[in-house]
Amino acid sequence: MPRWGMVIDLDRCSGCQACVIACKQENNVPFILPEQAAKRRTIAWIHIIQLQDERSETKMRFLPILCQHCDRPPCTPVCPVGATYKNQEGLVAQVYPRCIGCRYCANACPYTIKFFNWYPPQWPEEMKKSLNPDVSVRPKGVVEKCTFCHHRLMKAKEKAKTEKRELSPEDYQPACAQACPTGAMVFGDLDDPYSEVAQLSKDPRAFALMEDLGTRPKVIYLRAGA
Numbered sequence: 001m002p003r004w005g006m007v008i009d010l011d012r013c014s015g016c017q018a019c020v021i022a023c024k025q026e027n028n029v030p031f032i033l034p035e036q037a038a039k040r041r042t043i044a045w046i047h048i049i050q051l052q053d054e055r056s057e058t059k060m061r062f063l064p065i066l067c068q069h070c071d072r073p074p075c076t077p078v079c080p081v082g083a084t085y086k087n088q089e090g091l092v093a094q095v096y097p098r099c100i101g102c103r104y105c106a107n108a109c110p111y112t113i114k115f116f117n118w119y120p121p122q123w124p125e126e127m128k129k130s131l132n133p134d135v136s137v138r139p140k141g142v143v144e145k146c147t148f149c150h151h152r153l154m155k156a157k158e159k160a161k162t163e164k165r166e167l168s169p170e171d172y173q174p175a176c177a178q179a180c181p182t183g184a185m186v187f188g189d190l191d192d193p194y195s196e197v198a199q200l201s202k203d204p205r206a207f208a209l210m211e212d213l214g215t216r217p218k219v220i221y222l223r224a225g226a
Contacts, residue, residue: 002167003090003136005190005218006177007200008064011225012184015048015062022179026149028135030121043115045146053224057181061224062137064185066176067092067113067146068209068217075105075114084143090190091148091220099142106143110210114145148187151176160210190218 023029023046032042046066053059069092076085076092079179083099088090106114120140123131134151138144156171169188175183188197200206205222 001088002189003191004097004172004187004196005069005201005220006092006148006174007186007197007203007206007220007222009022009184009186009200009222010184011222013062013064014182014184015050015060016181017048017181017186018181019176020044020046021049021180022175023146025130026132026135026175027147028121028131028137030117030137031123032090036119041116041118043144045113045115045144054063055087063221064176065111065113065209066219067148068111068215069146069148070221071216071218072214073213074108074110074213078104078108080104089153091150092145093147093150094143096136096138096142096144096146099140101143103143110213110215114143117141128221140197149176 026044028037029043029045030207036042045065049063051061051063053061069090071086071090073086073092078087080098080102081098083095084092086103086214101116103116106116117138117140121137132157152174153172157167160167169192173187177187186197186200188195190198190201192198200222201220202223204226206220207223208217208220210215
């Protein structure tokens with residue numbers, strides 16, 4: 001059974017936002033009006049934080065933040081209805097019809113990457129045809145987050161089954177990793193010692209966000225160099 005994870009090389013991240021746009025488009029993340037954004041009700045399954053480089057007054061660094069798909073996620077045990085859980089492949093999943101909107105999971109997440117739908121989702125009329133039919137549109141009153149594009153995994157498994165072969169790493173990539181123009185995001189099976197993502201996760205530059213909390217994130221970052 002694979003254990004899906006991602007390595008993000010901060011030396012390669014240019015802050016172009018391609019991953020952010022690809023994620024919104026792929027996963028039907030709704031538009032938020034300015035007055036809603038002013039109340040900090042923006043929904044962005046992945047967003048990029050700009051950091052000032054301590055060694056330069058003019059140079060910026062970029063840190064993409066998405067669900068860390070922790071091996072010990074603090075969000076799952078607090079859910080009273082089992083709407084969020086970790087599946088056998090290590091993905092922290094959401095069951096939207098089961099969610100009662102209590103937001104315990106959002107409060108428990110130290111990475112603040114779970115988002116509550118305060119309003120019914122809406123898109124400009126001309127963009128409704130671009131909605132992805134493979135991804136459900138979340139209603140008002142539920143929590144949503146990055147799923148590592150789980151629907152793509154399901155389609156890849158079905159295709160491999162139809163073709164009577166094993167699932168290969170090339171069959172499944174989240175939209176953010178596929179869209180990254182610099183190759184900063186590498187996705188794959190962390191338990192496969194021969195995979196690129198597993199080898200990069202052992203790089204001397206590797207670190208995890210807030211790893212002292214014991215969440216054991218499966219999104220690993222490589223420190224930016226000089």
